[in-house]
Amino acid sequence: MSEGTMQRAADRDQSDQRDRRVKRRHRILVSAAAVPVMLVAAGCSSDSGSDDGAGKSAASESSTSASPSPTVQAAVFKSLPEPCSALAKKTLTELVPKAKSGKEGTSDDVATRGSCSWSSLDNNGVKGSQFRWLNVSLLRFDSDVTRGAGDKLAREYYEKQIEDAQSVPDAKNVKSEPVTGAGDEATAVRYDLKKKEGSFKQQTVVARVENVVVTVDYNGAGLAGEKTPSADTLTKLAQKATKEAVAAVTKTNGTGAGGSATSSPSASKSPSKSASKAPSASPSPSQSATKKS
Incomplete structure (x- = not known):
């Protein structure tokens, strides 16, 4: 190359x-x-x-x-009157003339529930006796975010009380009528109930004022041959007692009869334990008839 x-x-x-x-x-x-x-x-x-x-x-x-956090309208009423002082002495004399004092029912929370009963026996010897029995029951509901407003819960209980009064076993001549001047709503239920002691005239008046329910049970009977009392008279007296009890509730909470609270109370943080339970049942007419003073 x-x-x-x-x-x-x-x-x-x-x-x-x-x-x-x-x-x-x-x-x-x-x-x-x-x-x-x-x-x-x-x-x-x-x-x-x-x-x-x-x-x-x-x-x-x-x-x-x-x-937003759940809210519910605050309950208007925060306390109850002393049940045995809810009626005036004059009224008690008309309804249970022989009663010496009222018997207060047991309560685990007097701000939520209370009751008082009176028993009267006008003994006329061989001419017979007039028996009367009266019970005033008060139940207050607090507002709660899970259960609803106090007045709503009270309305539900009010309706249940009326249903119970209208469905008493063996009751005869059951009649219901609205009552005016006793809170936001009120109903009177009356009926006849015959027992071995005599013929009883039973009156149950249920009233609701805001978040409180007032139930008045009043019955009378003529015993040992005495004449049976007038149902109309007993009903008027029961309604009078109911109106006084409602007025006592509003007065205790610083309001006028059927009025709104002067100051808006705060909503309860939790429902009252007592309010979530129905109050103890009032003695039946047959039971009350056995209570003699």
């Missing part, structure tokens, strides 16, 4: 090597240039994800804090 040929071959080799180096440097530069782009892209992606998570968290917290 001539010297010129060898030179040209060497030149070609160098040229090829130079081209290969140029191409290799180009690839390196391209790769190096691509790395920052990838890093920048990755950084942007990471930052975006972090911001999105923080945004979601903030939005969640904002949504949670914006949710």
